[in-house]
Structure formats: structure tokens, C-alpha cells
Amino acid sequence: MSEPQKYADRIYRSGSAIAAGVLLLGLAGWLGGDAILRGEDRTPLTAASTLLFVVPLVVAFTLRPAVFASDERLRVRNPFRTITAPWGAVDTIRSSYSTEVLAGGTKYQMWAIPVSMRARSKATRHNDQVASGRPARGGLMGLSFGGGGMAGSQDTGPRVPPGDAAVAELRELAERHGEKTQGGTVGVRWSYEILAPLAVGAVGLAVMWLTG
Known part of the structure; x- marks a missing residue:
């Protein structure tokens, strides 16, 4: 083998x-x-x-x-x-x-x-918005991992801070x-x-x- x-x-x-x-x-x-x-x-x-x-x-x-x-x-x-x-x-x-x-x-x-506490806070806010059904907007620092899309487009995927x-x-x-x-x-x-x-x-x- x-x-x-x-x-x-x-x-x-x-x-x-x-x-x-x-x-x-x-x-x-x-x-x-x-x-x-x-x-x-x-x-x-x-x-x-x-x-x-x-x-x-x-x-x-x-x-x-x-x-x-x-x-x-x-x-x-x-x-x-x-x-x-x-x-x-x-x-x-x-x-x-x-x-x-x-x-x-x-x-x-x-x-x-x-570890970025700011990135964690932004990811938490984004994920809370998605979970509550409110539209979440993508940004330069906020594209979901594994996803594409241009800055400013609607982002419905979960975010995880890089660290x-x-x-x-x-x-x-x-x-x-x-x-x-x-x-x-x-x-x-x-x-x-x-x-x-x-x-x-x-x-x-x-x-x-x-x-x-």
C-alpha cells in the first residue's frame, strides 16, 4: 500500500x-x-x-x-x-x-x-442581525468566510473573526x-x-x- x-x-x-x-x-x-x-x-x-x-x-x-x-x-x-x-x-x-x-x-x-475584540463585536452584531431576520450589509471588513460578494452587498452568511x-x-x-x-x-x-x-x-x- x-x-x-x-x-x-x-x-x-x-x-x-x-x-x-x-x-x-x-x-x-x-x-x-x-x-x-x-x-x-x-x-x-x-x-x-x-x-x-x-x-x-x-x-x-x-x-x-x-x-x-x-x-x-x-x-x-x-x-x-x-x-x-x-x-x-x-x-x-x-x-x-x-x-x-x-x-x-x-x-x-x-x-x-x-485576537481582535472589535472584529468579534462586529461579527456578533452581524450574526444577531441575520438571526433576527434583519438585512445585514456587507463591508470591506465584513465579508463572510468562504463567501464572495462585493463590498456593500447584502451579506446573509455568518461571520467569524479571522483569529x-x-x-x-x-x-x-x-x-x-x-x-x-x-x-x-x-x-x-x-x-x-x-x-x-x-x-x-x-x-x-x-x-x-x-x-x-
């Missing part, structure tokens, strides 16, 4: 965080590069230390967070840690004020899937694959590629401040 077909990881990331990160990195590179090239006295060293401190922080909180879901495991890449858990070790995935995975008896936040939809998908994957892979060990790895330059930048800024 042929082996079951394996699919590529499902990847969950925040588009708005990525856009903000690119913008901030561009701004930091422009200001910091100008200070390094044109600054006098200690300015270039201060600018370099600041970049070493700021750039890893921006990358950590905007570009780095992601959630990868395969048939075998869930991998959560947070700002400073990466958590890898086989589906059999995942107890539950939930969303309240933040999205969280409980694996191996420990709770881990999923930074890549933010809650992602959590529902992950919960379904955990239930589906968890039965096949019971148990397993949760692995946690610190992101030294972020922490190392961050620490160097912090030390450089401290030295500049103490000797200034």
Missing part, C-alpha cells in the same frame, strides 16, 4: 504585523544608516548599538511570529521561543483575550494569531491528528538568533550611556 499523502504545513501569520515590521525596519535602516555614515564623534557607535537593539526587537514581534501546522505536529514560533508539539501532546487550543495552546500541561501563547477561524481550524487538526499520535514530548527552543544581537546592542547602549 502507498503511504498517505502528506501536505505542506499550514502557516498562520498576521499580515498587519508583517506590514508594520517592514515599515519600521525601513525607517530604522534609513535613520540609523544616515547616523552611521554622517554622524560625528560617538554618534556612529551609538547608532550601530541602537540598530543592534531595535532591529531584533522589531523582527521578533512583527516578522518572526508564525504558527505551522502539519500532519504530525504544531510548531509555534513566538518572539523569543519556538515551541514544537506533536499533536498527541496538544491538550487544547483556545481563544479568549489571546490565542493559546495547552500542550504537555503548559500554556503557550500564539503571537501570530492575534477565531484560525483557532477553529487548528482545534480541528488537533482532534483529527491527535488520535493517531498519542503522547509525545513538547520541545522549546530559545531564539538565540534574536537574543544574541539584542544583548550585544543592549550592552553597547549601556556602555555608551555609562561612559557618556
